[in-house]
Amino acid sequence: MSINAVAHLNFHGQAREALEFYRSVFDGKATLATYGDFGMPAGLPDAEKVVFGQVVADNGFRVMAYDVPGESIPVAQGASTTRRENGTTITEQPFFLSVRGETVDEVTEYWNRLAEGATVIEAFGPAPWAPAFGMLTDRFGVTWILDVAAGYSQS
Template identity: 80%
Template sequence: MSLTAVAHLNFTGQAREALEFYRSVFGGQATIVTYGDFGMPAALPDAGKVVFGQVTADNGFSVMAYDVPGTDGPATPAAPTTRRENGTTITKEPFFLSVRGATVEEVSPVWKGLAEGATVIEEFGPAPWAPAFGMLADRFGVTWIIDVAAGYQG
């Protein structure tokens, strides 16, 4: 048997925009299905929101997302709670999404794409433990770690 873990992001009305943004950064195909597509009457406020969404790319990237019904969030997310101090990550967030590649050239375009409209927590560049590392909270408030595998076998 083979298992795959895929992050499933919950939004309050921004799932379509987020999925389209992630597809533009990572490539691949986006699947977006609305509550209306599943039969919710078009007159209801949530009918146009995403009940199932996924981006899957040939490079191995995959993420899922939906809009929590009955919610309408702010157009811009709250400021990230994660920060770096003296080489340490301080956070109250329950998770980060990590994208790891084999070379700086492979992950640099991902960093550049996600950084548009993001809050940079730690600039992308060489780190003591990896050829490149960076952390940011994207325009949707999702915190990402982008790095290059260094072969560390802890």
């Protein structure tokens, strides 16, 4: 028997846009269903929001997401802050998403795509523990760590 853990992100009106963005970043396929698809009458405020969504890519990337019912909240109001101080990471967030690849070139492509509209916490580059490491909070308020596993090639 095997299992896998998949991050399930909770949004307040941005799930569709976030899933489409992650689909484009990781070259995956997005699947989603709305509350209306599951019987909520059309015209209600939440009917077009995502009740189930996921992105699955051939490279192994997978993430799930949905919109919490109720008022849509702009990301800036609900986003936690994460920052680097004196070589440490300070955050209020309960988790980060980590993407680890085998080569610097491979991970650099994902970094560049995720960085569109993001706040860079630590620029992507060589680190004492990895050929490359970087941290950012994307435009949806999700903080990502991208790195290249130690022992893998730099190209």
